[in-house]
Amino acid sequence: MILRIKSQFIEIFNITLKSNKRSMGSQITSKLVFQNHGPPASVVKLVDEPITPLRPDEVLVKMLAAPINPADINTIEGVYPSELKLPAVPGFEGVGKVVNVGDNIKELKPNDHVVPLKETLGTWRTYAKFPGHLLLKVPKDLGIVQAATLIIxxxxxxxxxxxxxxxxxxxxxxxxxxxxxxxxxxxxxxxxxxxxxxxxxxxxxxxxxxxxxxxxxxxxxxxxxxxxxxxxxxxxxxxxxxxxxxxxxxxxxxxxxxxxxxxxxxxxxxxxxxxxxxxxxxxxxxxxxxxxxxxxxSWNKQMFKSKKWLQMYNDLINMMLKKELKVPSHNFIHFKGYKEALEKAVDSKGYQKKFILNFD
Amino acid sequence: MILRIKSQFIEIFNITLKSNKRSMGSQITSKLVFQNHGPPASVVKLVDEPITPLRPDEVLVKMLAAPINPADINTIEGVYPSELKLPAVPGFEGVGKVVNVGDNIKELKPNDHVVPLKETLGTWRTYAKFPGHLLLKVPKDLGIVQAATLIIxxxxxxxxxxxxxxxxxxxxxxxxxxxxxxxxxxxxxxxxxxxxxxxxxxxxxxxxxxxxxxxxxxxxxxxxxxxxxxxxxxxxxxxxxxxxxxxxxxxxxxxxxxxxxxxxxxxxxxxxxxxxxxxxxxxxxxxxxxxxxxxxxSWNKQMFKSKKWLQMYNDLINMMLKKELKVPSHNFIHFKGYKEALEKAVDSKGYQKKFILNFD
Missing domain, CATH: 3.40.50.720 (NAD(P)-binding Rossmann-like Domain)
Known part of the structure; x- marks a missing residue:
């Protein structure tokens, strides 16, 4: 799904990117973070921090949308068998737009839409640096919600x-x-x-x-x-x-x-x-x-980028593009309204409503 | 395990057997029978009947021992998914001695010890006619209890x-x-x-x-x-x-x-x-x-006489012959004492004791 494009144009383009990278130090990412496990609306906090320079294998992504899933809630509560180490940014799923790529990244370019593929990367933030090999490029005409809710x-x-x-x-x-x-x-x-x-x-x-x-x-x-x-x-x-x-x-x-x-x-x-x-x-x-x-x-970990894995994403994305696979009902909410979203997503009866955080 | 022996001696022997068969009509088998499902000690009855002539594919077996298993109890009670049609002789397991063989049976001879392989054949009787292909010949030095409790x-x-x-x-x-x-x-x-x-x-x-x-x-x-x-x-x-x-x-x-x-x-x-x-x-x-x-x-039905099936019986019989596989504790009881055995085997707490019926 990730196309390798080589041309002199790309070389020139990469030089432009590298000069961009130098200015990244002054940019800010706003992220949701939890230091301890507990009720999501209490333990999750909003933190701003500067974006540090990209490493050669990293990709800077501006997040577009990230859902609140039951697995996110349970991870914050500490009742999910996650590999996350605290403090951590929650968010198993999401979709973002590539802003900048590290020197070794050949298969992605700015403005590509990407889906982070590992549940511990933390999608609840405005900007994130992700390892390039853990991103899946998705067609831009795939809806934002479709892409943000693809991998679970x-x-x-x-x-x-x-x-x-x-x-x-x-x-x-x-x-x-x-x-x-x-x-x-x-x-x-x-x-x-x-x-x-x-x-x-x-x-x-x-x-x-x-x-x-x-x-x-x-x-x-x-x-x-x-x-x-x-x-x-x-x-x-x-x-x-x-x-x-x-x-x-x-x-x-x-x-x-x-x-x-x-x-x-x-x-x-x-x-x-x-x-x-x-x-x-x-x-x-x-x-x-x-x-x-x-x-x-567990399946994704075992089968990562195998033939079966690629076939599955191909099938699912094609079904979504053909409108054969519709997304379940959901509500958008700006990520700064995270407290309200977390309270409404999980009430005394457990997980109730699907909210999707947006970041603009 | 069943050896095919061909010799002129066997031919002569078969002629002798055929003349024996004619006299079988006057012999009697005593069998335990149930007409209806219910509490085993109430519904099981002892019935005597003449032994009818052997068909070419049948073997007349004098039973030596037959255990009372939980599956027998449940079958009589009508709570076991058995293919038995009523009236029926209970008894999933047992061992017997060949008395006589039908004309088409080449692999068994009188005095061989055999184990009936299908749970619907009914082993709780003094003499039974079994289809030859549903009998497993076992070594005579395999203990009677070992043989009688082999197949479950x-x-x-x-x-x-x-x-x-x-x-x-x-x-x-x-x-x-x-x-x-x-x-x-x-x-x-x-x-x-x-x-x-x-x-x-x-x-x-x-x-x-x-x-x-x-x-x-x-x-x-x-x-x-x-x-x-x-x-x-x-x-x-x-x-x-x-x-x-x-x-x-x-x-x-x-x-x-x-x-x-x-x-x-x-x-x-x-x-x-x-x-x-x-x-x-x-x-x-x-x-x-x-x-x-x-x-x-179900396994036996699916794998009957397959390589795996043969291997298993070989292994088990060898383990028994080497005393590496001992039989659990049990009590012998004469089959005419079946009421007592059935009452003691199954009390208000369910199946309790292993009884093995003998027929001499």
Missing amino acids: NPCTAYRMLKDFANLKPGDVIIQNGANSAVGQNVIQIAKRMGLKTVNVVRDRPEIVDLKCTLKNLGAHTVLTEEEVKKTDIFKKSLPKPKLALNCVGGQNALEILKTLQEGCTMVTYGGMSRKPVIAPTSALIFKDVHVKGFWVT | NPCTAYRMLKDFANLKPGDVIIQNGANSAVGQNVIQIAKRMGLKTVNVVRDRPEIVDLKCTLKNLGAHTVLTEEEVKKTDIFKKSLPKPKLALNCVGGQNALEILKTLQEGCTMVTYGGMSRKPVIAPTSALIFKDVHVKGFWVT
Whole structure:
């Protein structure tokens, strides 16, 4: 995806960049930082500091957008298995515009749009220096929100659909928390793969609207948690699912696990109910149901820039460009309003709303 | 294992057998039968009937011994996913002596010891006609109990140690219900593979004796359910386990699952606590722990007489002949005392004691 362009023009351009670099010392970055773990709205502070000179392998990026994800919240709270050392800048995801590149960086140039690929880089800041090899160049006509939310949710959905079952067009999958960001990605990617999705959501006053929204994204069936317990669709109109995706846990995970075909897998990628996964002994022994988990951070680390990895980003970006993969609902908020965003993103019930920080 | 012997002598011998067959009609078999599912001691009845003539592919076997297994009990109760059609003779396992063979049977002869290989054949009877291809010839110097209990517990232990982790000498495995018949097989087979076993058992008045018994079988460590919760052996003296074997479920299964290395598997083959398997969401996602089940009946069906299958029986029989694999404690009882055996094998707490029916 990163094109290597060599020309005399680039050489001249690099000389211009180098002279730019000397003036960077006087520029300021505003960053959000936490020194200690704790409630995000309390421990995160805004700090201004000068931008130090670029090293040869670094790229200076002006951030355009960075979401507040559950993993960010949990990392700040100290309940996420992150490699971050404190003090740290939060922000797993984001998109930025290249301002300047180090002498060794040949594959990026100013104004390129880039996505930081490692969750510990810290995207919640106006300007950041990132190692060049940890940036993915993305097309400029890819929406800012699409790019800023590319590396966690769409990748999680994509990998779970590809790696845990041999799915063919016409096959059925079931998921709970189907209205989550990953859930909505699952519906759309599954549709493109020719799969039928059975989507389980919590009942709510606006359930008809929600069902309609998910149907419009490509959901085959949408059922509430109560409805899935007594449904007869797997006896009448649909084959049993070959894959179950769980981000809820507890009784709800058990209900979707029970619908699986023999020898199939339930993949857990979240635990919104804060209850563990329960598997009946008989399902494990006599139905050979497998219970596994998926963590995109771990997958990315293992498969970084492999053929599969490149294929995935190609597919996802193409789907986004063709409007086959839409982003879930979200609210923009200026990063200086971070306290309000953090309070609203995480209330007493846990993570609630998706906010995307912007920096202009 | 079944040797094909061809000689003129065999031809003459077969003629003798055929003349024997004609007299079989007057012989009687006494069999235990159940017409309906229910409490084993109530629904199982003793029935005598004449032995009908052998078909060309059948073998007439005089049963020598047949155990009462939990799977037999559950099958009679109607809570086991068996293919048996009622009325049926119970008995998954057993060993018998060949009395007579059908015209097409070349690989067995009278007096051979054979083990029926399919759990629906019904071993709780004095004489039975079995399809020849569903019999395994075993050495006569293999003990009667060893042969009668070969196809469920030792195979379950063997496959779980071979198929769910890439275990090397020095690796550690953990199991609960370590005093069960499978558990004792696991200890002995693991020892022969050079593995270290951490064995979890329920606390009981004679706990020191039990620990000693399991140590003598080759257990590296024996811990009670309370002890495993607070043990520091995986911090101090042993690497974390690469495989967990669970026949208990509930909290106890959770405790052994928690000790696993990243990316490893817990295999469930029983649920003695009658509680389901619980897996914390974080272990599934961040530790990539896999939760699976194993059912020897299903494995046998899939792998029947494959290379792996033959290798397994060879290994197990050799271990038994060398006294490296001892049978768990058991009581013989004459099959006419089946009511008492069934009552004692299964009391209000479920399956308690291993009884082996004999038929002389």
